[in-house]
Amino acid sequence: MTEWIVVVPVKGSDLSKTRLAELPATVAERRRLALAFALDTVEALRAAAGVVEVLVVTGDPESADALSRLGASTLADPGGGLNAALTSGIAEARRRRPAAAVAAITADLPAVTPRAIEAALALAAEHPRSFVPDAEGTGTTTIAALPGVDLTPRFGVGSALAHAESGMIALPVPSDSPLRRDVDTPADLAVDADSFGAHTRAELQRGRTR
Numbered sequence: 001m002t003e004w005i006v007v008v009p010v011k012g013s014d015l016s017k018t019r020l021a022e023l024p025a026t027v028a029e030r031r032r033l034a035l036a037f038a039l040d041t042v043e044a045l046r047a048a049a050g051v052v053e054v055l056v057v058t059g060d061p062e063s064a065d066a067l068s069r070l071g072a073s074t075l076a077d078p079g080g081g082l083n084a085a086l087t088s089g090i091a092e093a094r095r096r097r098p099a100a101a102v103a104a105i106t107a108d109l110p111a112v113t114p115r116a117i118e119a120a121l122a123l124a125a126e127h128p129r130s131f132v133p134d135a136e137g138t139g140t141t142t143i144a145a146l147p148g149v150d151l152t153p154r155f156g157v158g159s160a161l162a163h164a165e166s167g168m169i170a171l172p173v174p175s176d177s178p179l180r181r182d183v184d185t186p187a188d189l190a191v192d193a194d195s196f197g198a199h200t201r202a203e204l205q206r207g208r209t210r
Contacts, residue, residue, distance in 0.1 A: 007089035012060025040197025110200035111178035
C-alpha cells in the first residue's frame with residue numbers, strides 16, 4: 001500500500017468561511033464552525049489506512065492546538081494565501097517523508113469518511129499527479145502526487161480546470177463521494193447534515209440551542 005502524508009490548510013481567522021455570512025451566526029460562531037469542519041476532516045484522515053501523517057498548515061494557535069490534539073502535526077502558515085500555505089506544507093511534507101506520496105486536502109469536508117479518503121488515494125496511487133474536483137466540478141478538494149513528483153497547487157476560482165491544464169489527472173471519484181462535498185455556503189450546509197462528523201454536528205446543535 002502506498003503511504004501518504006496529507007497537507008491540510010486551516011485559515012483559523014475571523015475571515016474563515018465568509019460565504020457562510022448569511023447564516024444567523026456571529027463571526028466567532030462561524031469561526032468555530034470552520035474549526036469543526038477541520039476537526040472532522042483531520043479525524044477522518046487520521047483514521048484512513050495509508051495516511052502516515054497529517055500536516056496542518058495554520059497561522060492560528062487555537063486551531064493548531066485543537067488539531068494537534070487529534071494527532072496532526074502543525075506548520076506555521078507563511079502568509080500569502082491558500083496556495084502559498086499549501087506550497088509550504090508540501091515542501092515540508094517532502095522534507096519529512098521523501099519516500100511517501102503527498103496529498104493536499106481542503107479542511108472544509110465535514111462529511112468525509114476514512115473509506116472515501118482511502119478510495120480516492122488508491123486511485124491517486126495510479127497516477128503521477130492527480131486531483132479530485134468538488135461536487136460542482138469547477139473547484140478542487142484534493143490534489144496528490146507520487147513520491148518525487150512535483151505538486152503545484154492552483155486553488156482559486158476555476159481550480160479544477162487549472163489543475164487539469166497543469167497535467168493533473170481528474171480522478172473518477174463518484175459525484176456523491178463526501179470527499180467532493182466541501183461546505184462553502186449555507187446551501188452546502190443544509191445538504192444531508194446528518195452525515196457530518198461529530199464536531200460539526202455538535203457545533204450546529206450548539207447554534208440551534210443558543
